[in-house]
Amino acid sequence: MNKNFRRIIFKAIGLAMGVATLVLNIIKPLEGKNAISLLSIGLICLAIDQLENK
Numbered sequence: 001m002n003k004n005f006r007r008i009i010f011k012a013i014g015l016a017m018g019v020a021t022l023v024l025n026i027i028k029p030l031e032g033k034n035a036i037s038l039l040s041i042g043l044i045c046l047a048i049d050q051l052e053n054k
Contacts (some may be wrong), residue, residue, distance in 0.1 A: 003052070010049035049052030 021038045024030050 007049050007052065010045040010052075014042040014046040014049070017045070 021030065021035050021042075024038075025035065043046045
């Protein structure tokens, strides 16, 4: 897989998880553990992207 394509995917997942958490919280208040799970997945993807960049 192309390295640039993989970086875009990881960044897109990180952004999508943040937006999903916000939208789901607006529609119906999320439980804390569900919001933390979504945000953790996004943070992990962004961390992987940064680690591969170095």
